[in-house]
Amino acid sequence: MIAVIGAGAFGTALAVAFASAGRPVTLWGRNAARMHAAEGSRTIDRLPDVTLPEAVTCTSALADLAHAETILLALPAQQTGGFLGDVAGKLPDVPLVLCAKGIDAPSLRLQTEIAGNAAPGHALAALTGPGFAGEIARGLPTALTLACAEAKRGATLQHLLSGPRLRLYLTDDVIGAQVGGALKNVIAIGCGIVEGARLGASARAALMTRGFAEMSRLGVAIGARAETLAGLSGLGDLSLTCNSLQSRNFARGVAIGKGAEIPQGTVEGVATARAACRLAAHHGIEMPIAASVADVLDGNLTLDAAMDALLARPLKEE
Structure with a gap:
């Protein structure tokens, strides 16, 4: 199971893409009941004309991520440190893939540097590149970069997260x-x-x-x-x-x-x-x-x- 933390447009789009490729996904948001346009609906507020696949399970309980193979963190860049500090010790010991694009304003650190400090012990990678959420969710062809310092782990993540319409290129230049x-x-x-x-x-x-x-x-x-x-x-x-x-x-x-x-x-x-x-x-x-x-x-x-x-x-x- 792939876990995605952050039910905004990009996190939800990734969840849709992974589920469409046949992988079970758990999508975590602070209020799972508000992830859809109406309770019981599979439509998505921020992604018009996109339906959430049945393979995506929505939750607001971190315990539901316990069996994840990897966790993608798709929160805004300025929230990364605070969130990881709040959930320290509550996430399974699996690789964290940082999806936000930004420099932390107080510390001037990159996202993996923030995560390395706030969540020590986790293997880290970054997912970035040219991809609009709406296009990813609709299954339009997209190529992104997956950056991981460990070649073997990066290759494993590359194959886990790539799909027919989502192609990930691997680099060790994090x-x-x-x-x-x-x-x-x-x-x-x-x-x-x-x-x-x-x-x-x-x-x-x-x-x-x-x-x-x-x-x-x-x-x-x-x-x-x-x-x-x-x-x-x-x-x-x-x-x-x-x-x-x-x-x-x-x-x-x-x-x-x-x-x-x-x-x-x-x-x-x-x-x-x-x-x-x-x-x-x-x-x-x-x-x-x-x-x-x-x-x-x-x-x-x-x-x-x-x-x-x-x-x-x-x-x-x-």
Whole structure:
């Protein structure tokens, strides 16, 4: 049995995908009765036109996860440490697969680093890459990255979690996979701002490209491999997230650029933007795009001032 903790859109989508591939799944949420549109229904609030397979069992009792082969943690990135601290000793001793994409704001740690501290003894992996929840749940072809430092355990998880329409590529670069997944959210907010403000496709392409350079600089500085950042979990996820309103980060940026009402829901890039800037400063890395996004989000810069500051930077080689 595969356990998924977190009954939001992405956690539920993964549960649907695993169950559709013939694997029993237990989906844990804080209130199991609210996981569906109506009690007794198999429809899903956050995933229209998707039906929860019978192979998915919903629960709010951690004891129901006792027989899991692995646990996927699909909570928002800023909740990972607190949740694992609260349930310390209550989870079975099986691998934890971290699915959130973000840098912990107080500690500047990646998700596996947070889990290693809060849940010592568990084998750890990270699942990341370009995949929208709605598309995964509907069975559309998706390729993701599974990062695990232990080759044998990673291969076991790769075969357990892959399916006919969900293909997982394995890497041992746990840092690189997570850096790409976290920082692309920040660049996606910036690209959304460009789109909302109607600054043009050329400006968005430039922001994506230079944003990728920033991701790569910081990633390599903290131990990532450049080729990982050029793969699914970096460039692939960046390309997806910066070009669709299905991305909450891109949608948040579009609303900011338009001066419109901000959409509700967790937007991982908001907390990660300032955390990334602090981490970059610690390592002496320049990230002007991430800094501008953070300043706009914090209200320290207007959109026009941020754009002027970026365009006024000294000319240099690419």
